[in-house]
Amino acid sequence: MVFSSLTFLYLFLPLTLAAYYLAPARARNGVALVASLVFFAWGAPRFVLVLVAGCLLDYVIGQRLVPEATGATAGRRRWLTIGLVGNLALLLYFKYANFGVEQLNALLALAGREPLAWTRVALPIGISFFTFQKISYLVDVFRGTAQPAANFGRYLLYIALFPQLIAGPIVRYHDVATQLESRQCDAEDRLAGAWRLALGLAKKCLLANPLALLADQAFAAAPGTLGAGAAWAGLYAYALQIYFDFSGYSDMAIGLGRMMGFRFLENFDFPYISRGMVEFWRRWHISLGNFMRDYLYIPLGGNRVSPARRNFNLWVVFLLSGLWHGASWNFVVWGAWHGLWIVADKKLAGPRHAPRKRPAVLAVPVTFLLVLIGWVFFRAETLPAAATYLRALTGLAATAAATPLPALTDPRTMTAMLLGTGLAFAPLLIGREPSHEWTVADGTPGAAGRILLRTAATMTLIGLSTLPLLLGGFNPFIYFRF
Numbered sequence: 001m002v003f004s005s006l007t008f009l010y011l012f013l014p015l016t017l018a019a020y021y022l023a024p025a026r027a028r029n030g031v032a033l034v035a036s037l038v039f040f041a042w043g044a045p046r047f048v049l050v051l052v053a054g055c056l057l058d059y060v061i062g063q064r065l066v067p068e069a070t071g072a073t074a075g076r077r078r079w080l081t082i083g084l085v086g087n088l089a090l091l092l093y094f095k096y097a098n099f100g101v102e103q104l105n106a107l108l109a110l111a112g113r114e115p116l117a118w119t120r121v122a123l124p125i126g127i128s129f130f131t132f133q134k135i136s137y138l139v140d141v142f143r144g145t146a147q148p149a150a151n152f153g154r155y156l157l158y159i160a161l162f163p164q165l166i167a168g169p170i171v172r173y174h175d176v177a178t179q180l181e182s183r184q185c186d187a188e189d190r191l192a193g194a195w196r197l198a199l200g201l202a203k204k205c206l207l208a209n210p211l212a213l214l215a216d217q218a219f220a221a222a223p224g225t226l227g228a229g230a231a232w233a234g235l236y237a238y239a240l241q242i243y244f245d246f247s248g249y250s251d252m253a254i255g256l257g258r259m260m261g262f263r264f265l266e267n268f269d270f271p272y273i274s275r276g277m278v279e280f281w282r283r284w285h286i287s288l289g290n291f292m293r294d295y296l297y298i299p300l301g302g303n304r305v306s307p308a309r310r311n312f313n314l315w316v317v318f319l320l321s322g323l324w325h326g327a328s329w330n331f332v333v334w335g336a337w338h339g340l341w342i343v344a345d346k347k348l349a350g351p352r353h354a355p356r357k358r359p360a361v362l363a364v365p366v367t368f369l370l371v372l373i374g375w376v377f378f379r380a381e382t383l384p385a386a387a388t389y390l391r392a393l394t395g396l397a398a399t400a401a402a403t404p405l406p407a408l409t410d411p412r413t414m415t416a417m418l419l420g421t422g423l424a425f426a427p428l429l430i431g432r433e434p435s436h437e438w439t440v441a442d443g444t445p446g447a448a449g450r451i452l453l454r455t456a457a458t459m460t461l462i463g464l465s466t467l468p469l470l471l472g473g474f475n476p477f478i479y480f481r482f
Helices: 005-020 025-041 047-063 073-110 127-143 150-158 173-181 187-219 228-259 277-283 286-297 307-326 329-347 359-379 384-395 412-423 426-429 447-470
Strands: none
Touching: 005 025, 005 447, 025 047, 025 150, 025 277, 047 073, 047 127, 047 150, 127 150, 127 173, 127 286, 150 173, 173 187, 187 228, 187 412, 187 447, 228 384, 228 412, 277 329, 277 359, 286 307, 307 329, 329 359, 329 384, 359 384, 384 412, 412 426
């Protein structure tokens, strides 16, 4: 089940919220947990056992990571190692076993040997996201920055909570530990959450989905049949698509959490206005960047080591970040591409990194161009396909009649392109960064009218966003790869 589906919006969500709001405060965690397990089990019930069993192991280990439980640091470190290895082993098996066997069979074919017989492993949805949350919990308890969960149900709810389960943001335990114990959910929270849900749904259904049509047509074009103009249009459409799809899901997660009293941290902050790659990664998928910084880059030495070692650490972080996104050499190259420019950005900036001092008229287009080229590797299915698309961008690859891209003449796609450009680069156009929030101060003059206006706007946006779903419109879910 995905957020941008009629089943979720008009069946699962209303029933869940009704049960949640009607339940007494002490029972709401239970309602949220049951709903979350039903949500996860909707498409593949067998994976619920994997999720629950893994969480049970984490919970047991977490109790042994506090100093009072085992005393010596060495004993706690052994338990931490067991927990990390167990979680990473599950991730490696489910996400990378197929890739590993494919590479092994390729080597066997070169040696003239028969390929290994292999039944492909199905990927549990959201495993990349909730594995990182499980790792952050164990490490934070070991470091003492978080206390272990008071009971197993509370820990399971932290991992399985449906708003952030399938596509993030990656929520760290110490950020929501207090909220898991008790939280307020008043009318303002419900209204603010519904508005944020509507914004995210609009990004997904009204912008990302129409843009996906153009991107898919461009990347599916036969080699040698894609002109430079069409190639750049398709790539730009994909850049907007993945931004609005991913940030839209984050918006929906934040809104859904707010409707239940949870406050999740922001995950996107207008990344395409960045003036360098370092700034881009402070604005793009913020929760992943923070995770990689705190649980990989800093433990490797961070900035406390020599420049050469620091650059090596950055490369390791971004290579693993690329591989985390998908089991393909394309993602490795994408990670290496970003690692290259992160290192260059830091070197050019010197010890006092100040991208804001760079003139936006030059720095923003250059950074965006580098991001666009990286998206080629992220979107293409194979490295040869990525190389072919890069040649198409130069205008040197067209050897046959140009492939028509029907989406280029589709009013809905072109409208999404225009609106998406305005929203993605809004801070540059209006001179400030607009807020997603729409709060109403009760008791002030006109508050009742503003509440009615926000409610009407929310319902209108949800209605417009679900209209394409009712008509059977294109609605891809790109996170199955993650």
